[in-house]
């Protein structure tokens with residue numbers, strides 16, 4: 201490799217959300233991918249697309265980072281209110297609704313998650329990512345509900361893994377949504393899962409790769425390079441790795457450094473930690489970064505502006 | 514341009530005598546081409562061939578050392594663009610900036626922080642590299658006095674001397690020149706005088722120009738005067754310019770474009786979004802990064818990021834299975850069983866350490882799979898757990914007979930009890946809850 205900007209492959213374009221014109225209710229859609237160069241190196245808007253920020257909200261804060269529970273109060277458990285804030289105050293590009301209630305032992309209140317999804321959809325005009333259950337025993341029912349409740353909205357459903365992808369994929373195909381394909385920090389496994397998903401009918405332009413992002417100091421050293429490898433392979437023409445990537449670091453706000461000091465210090469450290477992790481992911485090629493700390497979104501917006509604006513621009 | 518293995522082979526003596534430690538001249542050529550071999554190992558090369566091969570097989574980014582003694586900083590010697598090709602070699606030096614218009618008190622507060630602050634992470638002590646002393650007063654006397662007072666305190670920290678004119682640097686060099694400070698900067702109009710200063714004091718020198726081609730030609734010109742003790746400052750003003758200039762220079766260095774093969778100097782303070790610029794420079798090939806002193810949270814994040822980026826990304830993602838001790842556990846301490854996926858290990862240890870409770874962590878061999886996938890695929894089963902318990906000789910380590918298993922492995926608890934004869938306690942699904950779990954379930 202000797203020159204910048206000369207590649208055979210490109211990143212597949214994936215659109216999330218649907219406006220009334222496409223049968224949905226979103227204010228605007230969000231398109232990622234389309235890049236034909238290393239992350240952010242190409243001309244912005246042409247060879248390189250601008251990374252997007254998704255703000256993460258949940259329906260049961262018990263499993264949400266303590267530093268947010270201690271500082272944000274009741275609002276944290278109100279995903280519709282948080283989604284509205286993400287759009288209006290923070291300026292996020294997408295909302296990820298994390299159905300943490302489904303992680304409780306013996307969860308069975310499926311109508312409740314339907315209602316939550318509907319509430320969030322009406323509280324925000326942003327495109328939606330929905331993170332469902334993580335338990336194979338209830339996956340099928342949960343994803344079916346998610347798919348149906350969001351029908352027409354072209355959401356991104358998560359998360360498919362090598363050993364449990366059928367329920368997510370089935371719901372995505374039936375209700376025409378996208379799928380997040382997560383593999384544990386390994387380009388080959390990401391490739392395999394991509395193939396598996398296509399075999400069950402998910403089209404390439406509805407797959408987003410989640411290579412799993414370890415937090416700064418806790419696995420980022422691997423995730424960063426796996427993202428670089430996936431991007432590089434895609435540009436070299438590997439179709440099975442040419443989906444755009446999403447990066448979410450579930451541990452960035454719970455690692456040791458964020459549990460030390462006064463609550464104010466913890467809040468600040470959490471923000472810095474999550475921001476640093478997300479910035480590294482963007483530089484390594486993530487098209488969407490998902491964050492949970494309200495302070496992270498404006499920092500990322502500034503950095504993305506700086507990374508995509510030239511001299512005098 | 515780097516020579517290909519076959520080009521190198523043509524130059525070698527083709528004796529296949531094995532004296533270089535390689536079976537044939539061709540394999541020796543391949544090793545040299547990959548940047549791993551040492552030309553001098555072949556005793557039959559004439560001087561001309563040696564020089565030709567030496568120049569084309571040495572690392573594409575020159576090695577530069579700043580400062581002397583224990584705290585000196587070595588950068589450069591990098592060979593690749595992506596760290597998955599080969600681990601990056603020398604982490605960038607991060608220098609905190611002070612100015613000669615600051616009060617002496619303020620300057621020494623920063624110097625003391627750079628000297629003594631350190632964070633220990635996974636057995637490494639992470640420290641700041643040195644001080645960048647900027648001349649803003651434009652007074653040679655003041656600048657010399659400030660540099661002198663820093664050296665007199667005996668921090669023995671590497672310095673970057675930053676001044677607009679050769680005359681200002683010349684005033685400070687008698688006080689600091691013997692400690693190999695980095696000089697900033699030679700520009701088109703000052704290059705000759707700056708090179709003379711650098712040569713006279715034996716100091717590394719930064720060449721600066723915002724125009725890429727002019728920067729590289731300036732470097733080539735200075736090389737003639739002082740050799741390879743150079744850094745490049747592309748003077749980016751935005752994050753985008755930093756990313757693009759750093760990437761381009763690294764790529765050209767690898768392609769052996771003349772003038773590109775030097776470590777990068779990044780003045781993060783001069784870039785919009787300074788903290789982000791520090792992080793970006795750590796990610797993207799920075800050699801020396803100069804920044805105003807960072808706040809506590811950013812400081813830790815920057816040093817942790819530097820540690821992450823400069824570790825080997827090929828290191829297996831699996832932990833080796835077996836028994837790990839956290840704190841100083843005794844025969845009564847709890848035993849947590851989990852998988853050997855390294856992220857599970859890191860996350861769980863971080864939460865367990867936070868509880869302050871000494872304990873054992875027993876990693877079953879799940880081939881690096883996470884708990885959920887290992888349970889679903891049968892890699893975490895009563896058989897693998899039994900194996901782990903036996904291999905660790907757990908019954909001789911603790912006096913109780915209780916295993917704490919991950920919440921998601923709850924369906925296996927009966928089978929594990931039957932297979933091992935140990936009592937199973939189902940732990941939380943989320944590592945974040947181990948503290949509460951220990952309090953409520955273990956201690957009661």
Ligand code: SF4
Nearest residue numbers: 529530531533538555
């Ligand atoms: S020592 Fe020189 S001549 Fe002998 S095998 Fe090695 S490269 Fe060939």
